[in-house]
Amino acid sequence: MSRISVIGTGAWGTALAAAFTRQGHDVRLWGRNAATCEEISRQHSNQAYLGDARLPESLTATPDMTVALEDAEIVLFVAPAQSTGDVAAQATAHLPQDAVLIACAKGIDNRTGQTQSEVIGEKLPDHVVGVLSGPSFAADVVRGLPTALTLALPEQEMAQALAQELSGDAIRLYASDDTIGAQIGGSLKNVMAIAVGICRGGGMGASAEAALITRGYAELVRLGVAMGARPETLMGLSGLGDLVLTCSSELSRNFAYGIAVGRGQDVSGLKLAEGVHTVSIANEIAARHAISCPVMQTAGLVLSGRMSADKARTTLMSRPIKAEHPETR
Ligand SMILES: NC(=O)C1=CN([C@@H]2O[C@H](COP(=O)(O)OP(=O)(O)OC[C@H]3O[C@@H](n4cnc5c(N)ncnc54)[C@H](OP(=O)(O)O)[C@@H]3O)[C@@H](O)[C@H]2O)C=CC1
Ligand SMILES: O=C(CO)COP(=O)(O)O
Secondary structure: OOOEEEEEHHHHHHHHHHHHHOOOOEEEEEEEHHHHHHOOOOOOOOHHHHOOOOOOOEEEEEHHHHHOOOOOOOEEEEOOOOHHHHHHHHHHHHHOOOOOEEEHHHHHHHHOOOOOHHHHHHHHHHHOOOEEOOOOHHHHHHOOOEEEEEEOOOOOOHHHHHHHHHHOOOOOEEEEOOOOHHHHHHHHHHHHHEEEEEHOOOOHHHHHHHHHHHHHHHHHHHHHHHOOOHHHHHHHHHHHEEEHHHHHOOOOHHHHHHHHHHHHHOOOOOOOHHHHHHHHHHHHHHHHOOOHHHHHHHHHHHHOOOHHHHHHHHHHHHHOOOOOOOOOO
16 A cells, blocks of 8 residues: 555546545545645545546545645646646655655646656656556546556666556556656647547548548657657557547547537637647657657647648648658668
């Protein structure tokens, strides 16, 4: 049994906290909203983010970092990607010396281009920093449905030991030492899911969606490898696995966001879609590495209002004809 602290009382933080509590760990949640913390601790629900899902009675949440992080052995960072740096800075004064930190948000810091583990590592340089990522909807995990994820730590043995410790009936963890690779899939699949959503919302057909997923995956691999990911990691749960989930279910907020854009609907009230915040920096990084990413680039243009969904379709369809796998020829 481990003492786990979870930073973030949104859908994913709360779902992970519930799942690890059910697996017998001593879990404490931190959230910035005192009323949500009170609801989790006393009513065992988080209506705003997880509707009627029932949380374990022994799970408590607090807006006080000192209380949340007391004696923590493992700390999961689960605030939205662009706020990870802020919450990591807030945690500095309260973290036990040996706590292992795990980045759970999916996105690239749009000020620095850093992955989540790099952001955390910069603020908290004396700690081991790992990554938890893979195909997993909070709505499934909070209900105890089976999920498999990648747990990456800088050393394989350490990852293996922690994967063993944290796996249980509902969460099965696969160990990896590719911390960069385990974050690229989760960050870029959000952008691809928006692109595929635009295609769905624009009524472009299932064949076009399959083409976008496949060509989007080719971009994800090209850019991921340039950023330091191992190709096999991108083929795994945190890459292909998450791309498949997010591009095929309307439970995905990124996919749903894309659908709304494709239909020409107002997106201002929609839930967090991390791809919207990652697309520009991902395109910047691709340009820096001279990696061709037409799907991501087109998605960026549509999302910033500089291109219509129809124009995106004709742009992608009229690109020069080329080999499917130029790198193998
Ligand atoms: N939902 C899912 O199924 C999954 C999500 N993820 C990833 O987890 C991350 C978090 O997503 P998720 O929990 O779903 O998001 P939600 O939108 O459900 O919740 C976001 C939470 O973060 C809080 N928050 C927002 N800004 C800040 C800030 N600046 N400082 C501290 N807390 C803040 C919000 O608090 P408040 O209520 O006060 O606004 C809220 O509790 C994302 O990167 C997402 O991609 C990964 C796997 C699955
Ligand atoms: O990352 C997720 C599933 O693995 C959740 O996807 P959305 O953020 O698009 O809902």
